[in-house]
Amino acid sequence: MSHAAHDSSTTTITQESLPSATRLARFGKLSQKFVMSPGAAIGLGALILIIVLAVLAPLIAPQNPYDLTQLDILDGRLAPGSSSFDGVPYYLGTDDQGRDILSGILYGLRTSLIVGVLSAFAAATIGTTIGLIAAYIGGRTETLLMRLVDLQLSFPTILMALMMLAFLGKGLINVVIALIIAEWATYARTVRSSALVEREKEYIEAAHCLRLPGYRILFRHLLPNCLAPVIVISTMQVARAIGLEATLSFLGLGASVTEPSLGMLISNGYQYLLSGLYWISFFPGIALLITIVAINLVGDRLRDILNPRSI
DSSP: OHHHHHHHHHHHHHHHHHHHHHHHHHHHHHHHHHHTSHHHHHHHHHHHHHHHHHHTHHHHOSSOTTOGGGOOGGGTTOOTTEEOTTOOEETTOBOTTOOBHHHHHHHHHHHHHHHHHHHHHHHHHHHHHHHHHHHHHOHHHHHHHHHHHHHHHTSOHHHHHHHHHHHHOSSHHHHHHHHHHHHHHHHHHHHHHHHHHHHTSHHHHHHHHTTOOHHHIIIIIIGGGGHHHHHHHHHHHHHHHHHHHHHHHHTTSSSOTTSOOHHHHHHHHHTTGGGTOTHHHHHHHHHHHHHHHHHHHHHHHHHHHHOTTOO
């Protein structure tokens, strides 16, 4: 009797651990395929380094660029490698307000990553939900939602963001809101296309036959099979949002002076480019370029390995 119970429990444990083992094996296979691309591996390494530097910015930055009391106008526009009157080294120089460029870049990376991740996550949540509902319900609801998506996509993203900031005002929170409003439609259209294909498959018909509630079919069965394109788009949209935030800050509609972002740092040095003070804009621009390229390299590789048609 005990032997039979032991066999039964062993079988149960094996059956319960099989899905987890399968997921781990699939994750390992995808990871192996990912690192097979040298460009993607370099991009991932650079992205991890950027995230670590941004997270540890308060600990490793020589100066807190948010604290205006630490800025000395007499240290303004010092060349890279110079030192302040107190002997503090400025490895990448200072801007016109005496802000250490290296510290500004480290804190600016925090701002850019926070804005990019928050706006992409919120836009993905809203757009994915709308796309699933449109594909699942169909009919007039789908037509209405998709016409709203078409109307949204008819405006250039930067124009939509500028319109929203003209209404909301400047500031990082308003930038995030503007980017969410400008980007959600891309997710909605992509998820609807994937959901229309998945809706006709047998497991959805089986869920209907079992009379499962609609919300469970949407988020328990339909959503997991539509996540691959969402992950790829989200990665790309983080890079896109970082670039847009930098553009808006460069135009004076993003971060305030007390919250320096990469775009604002670039804007501060723009008027000095022809005066030989290249470092004020150059180094923040390089940091922004590396961040966007690293994210795009990771996103491109994710698109390749998550594409069901890829070999």
